[in-house]
Amino acid sequence: MLAVTGxxxxxxxxxxxxxxxxxxxxxxxxxxxxxxxxxxxxxFNLITGHLTADRGEISFLGHRVDRLAPHxxxxxxxxxxxxxxxxxxxxxxxxxxxxxxxxxxxAGFVSAALxxxxxxxxxxxxxxxxxxxxxxVGLSDWADRPADRLPIGQQRAxxxxxxxxxxxxxxxxxxxxxxxxxxxxxxxxxxxxxxRAGGLTILLIEHDVGFVTRLADRLVVLDLGQVIAxxxxxxxxxxxxxxxxxxxxxx
Amino acid sequence: MIRxxxxxxxxxxxxVLPAMLDDSALAVYILLGLAAMVTVGVSLLMGYAGQVSLGxxxxxxxxxxxxxxxxxxxxxxxxxxIAAPLAAALFALVIGMxxxxxxxxxxxxxxxxxxxxxxxxxxxxxxxxxxxxxxxIPQFSVGGLEIGSxxxxxxxxxAGLALVMLVTHNVITSRPGRALRALATSETAAASSGxxxxxxxxxxxxxxxxxxxxxxxxxxxxxxxxxxxxxxVLISIQYIVMAVxxxxxxxxxxxxxxxxITLLVQGLDQLAYLPGMPSYAPSVLSYAVxxxxxxxxxxxxxxxxxxxVADRLPWRRRSAPPAEIR
Numbered sequence: 001m002l003a004v005t006g007x008x009x010x011x012x013x014x015x016x017x018x019x020x021x022x023x024x025x026x027x028x029x030x031x032x033x034x035x036x037x038x039x040x041x042x043x044f045n046l047i048t049g050h051l052t053a054d055r056g057e058i059s060f061l062g063h064r065v066d067r068l069a070p071h072x073x074x075x076x077x078x079x080x081x082x083x084x085x086x087x088x089x090x091x092x093x094x095x096x097x098x099x100x101x102x103x104x105x106x107a108g109f110v111s112a113a114l115x116x117x118x119x120x121x122x123x124x125x126x127x128x129x130x131x132x133x134x135x136x137v138g139l140s141d142w143a144d145r146p147a148d149r150l151p152i153g154q155q156r157a158x159x160x161x162x163x164x165x166x167x168x169x170x171x172x173x174x175x176x177x178x179x180x181x182x183x184x185x186x187x188x189x190x191x192x193x194x195x196r197a198g199g200l201t202i203l204l205i206e207h208d209v210g211f212v213t214r215l216a217d218r219l220v221v222l223d224l225g226q227v228i229a230x231x232x233x234x235x236x237x238x239x240x241x242x243x244x245x246x247x248x249x250x251x
Numbered sequence: 252m253i254r255x256x257x258x259x260x261x262x263x264x265x266x267v268l269p270a271m272l273d274d275s276a277l278a279v280y281i282l283l284g285l286a287a288m289v290t291v292g293v294s295l296l297m298g299y300a301g302q303v304s305l306g307x308x309x310x311x312x313x314x315x316x317x318x319x320x321x322x323x324x325x326x327x328x329x330x331x332x333i334a335a336p337l338a339a340a341l342f343a344l345v346i347g348m349x350x351x352x353x354x355x356x357x358x359x360x361x362x363x364x365x366x367x368x369x370x371x372x373x374x375x376x377x378x379x380x381x382x383x384x385x386x387x388i389p390q391f392s393v394g395g396l397e398i399g400s401x402x403x404x405x406x407x408x409x410a411g412l413a414l415v416m417l418v419t420h421n422v423i424t425s426r427p428g429r430a431l432r433a434l435a436t437s438e439t440a441a442a443s444s445g446x447x448x449x450x451x452x453x454x455x456x457x458x459x460x461x462x463x464x465x466x467x468x469x470x471x472x473x474x475x476x477x478x479x480x481x482x483x484v485l486i487s488i489q490y491i492v493m494a495v496x497x498x499x500x501x502x503x504x505x506x507x508x509x510x511x512i513t514l515l516v517q518g519l520d521q522l523a524y525l526p527g528m529p530s531y532a533p534s535v536l537s538y539a540v541x542x543x544x545x546x547x548x549x550x551x552x553x554x555x556x557x558x559x560v561a562d563r564l565p566w567r568r569r570s571a572p573p574a575e576i577r
Contacts, residue, residue: 048443049442050439050442050443069442069447070439070442070443071442071443071444071445071446071447071448074442074443074444074445075445078443079443079444080443082439082440082443086436086437086439086440087436088432088433088435088436088437088440088441089435089436090432090435090436090500091429091432091433095429095432096433098426098429099429099430099433099441099444099446100444101426102426102429102430102444102445102446103444103445103446104445105426107425107426107427108426108427109422109427109454109458111425112421112422112425112426112427112428113418113421113422114421115421119425119426122426123425123426126426162444166444166445
């Protein structure tokens with residue numbers, strides 16, 4: 001589904017990501033782990049299009065996407081849950097989730113200004129999908145509250161609802177567990193497991209190895225911008241290179 | 252229900268007022284309506300979409316000059332009035348492509364520079380009449396029916412304002428409006444939801460320019476002349492002060508802000524032209540007042556006049572969001 005081949009990106013002569021290749025198969029949950037500064041976020045931004053690669057190819061569902069703008073990649077079926085709370089201020093929880101439907105509808109300024117049938121049709125569709133996404137993540141009771149006043153756990157759930165609203169083929173989660181406490185983290189993990197059971201392909205960056213091991217079918221380990229291990233979680237966790245990378249950071 | 256009653260009341264007052272005011276009061280009423288038209292666009296651009304423009308006066312001028320030039324060359328006034336917002340929007344689309352790559356105060360300065368350049372061009376070029384401007388613009392007419400009275404222009408202005416408010420309301424409460432409000436918070440997250448951020452910024456810039464252009468078109472027929480001096484940089488600042496004072500990101504706030512500032516400046520003008528006041532009094536007073544009002548509002552009513560009043564109304568109290576959500 002997603003194939004990253006030989007991708008590099010440097011900042012001021014320093015490689016953040018160097019010759020990275022990885023692939024994600026349909027229906028797979030793939031976790032990317034690595035110590036701080038390993039290049040996880042850079043790789044994520046390269047995949048979603050918020051950064052462009054200096055070298056290498058990225059293809060998604062058979063399309064070359066490495067020169068496409070982020071919104072075009074989103075429309076092909078990539079949805080992201082950001083680590084930093086990126087909820088839209090000044091909008092309710094429901095409106096935030098409705099934005100997720102943007103790529104699947106088409107009513108523009110003229111339809112909206114003149115209240116044309118296209119607008120009415122799309123609004124009905126958007127409202128219905130948003131309601132069901134809110135229900136799925138358990139935010140229905142908060143739907144009409146201002147989104148930026150939600151606690152961090154619910155903001156993450158809100159972003160997940162927004163991402164699901166776009167009906168993604170590939171869901172990208174950037175450190176979804178960071179900043180969450182025990183119970184919130186549990187609920188999020190359960191939600192991701194539910195999505196996996198539903199057959200959704202997920203690429204997950206995570207700092208917390210325990211959290212990602214539980215969810216992922218496969219782990220890719222980055223260190224200093226390069227892939228140092230790739231395989232089933234149990235194998236990868238026993239890999240001496242991986243242990244060295246993590247111990248090296250700890251010492 | 253309360254909204255309906257309030258709406259009916261406002262409609263009744265706007266319909267009755269032109270019949271009751273004398274010509275000098277009508278001039279204030281018309282200029283207020285035109286300022287409100289531009290300010291609704293500023294509120295849409297700044298309050299909802301998070302983009303700054305210190306050059307809305309330029310779009311107002313483009314609308315005025317377009318309608319004036321067309322009317323003077325014999326084109327029916329109605330066609331000129333329709334062309335005014337279109338010309339302003341087209342110009343905004345062209346200039347917006349490079350400008351909207353800038354953000355925050357860079358964008359503010361760039362739009363300010365755009366207005367200065369346009370004004371000096373209008374003052375130099377022969378086709379725009381140089382510093383003297385264009386005069387003897389024919390009265391507005393539709394199909395041979397001439398609109399000459401100030402009261403008629405007042406109705407025209409406020410009908411235009413109603414149209415601008417309706418379009419803004421419809422856009423805001425819909426798919427493109429949500430996209431604009433989203434990109435105001437985070438362009439990255441908006442793009443990741445499939446929103447073409449650059450295109451949307453361009454369209455909202457053009458839409459706000461169209462509102463200003465329409466106001467400029469009405470203005471040129473009402474006053475009968477346009478000159479660079481009618482569109483000083485101060486006018487662009489004034490629209491922002493109006494939008495902020497009324498409450499950015501509210502449609503009615505733009506009207507309230509335009510009314511508050513217009514009436515305040517009128518009062519001060521009367522003070523400044525009193526015998527014995529120095530000749531620089533009017534401009535010094537109005538600059539000082541914009542600054543003072545802006546500072547006071549930002550410090551004490553950061554959401555603007557309208558939201559501040561609305562939140563204190565007894566029937567709005569219970570709908571206020573809870574202080575904390577568990």
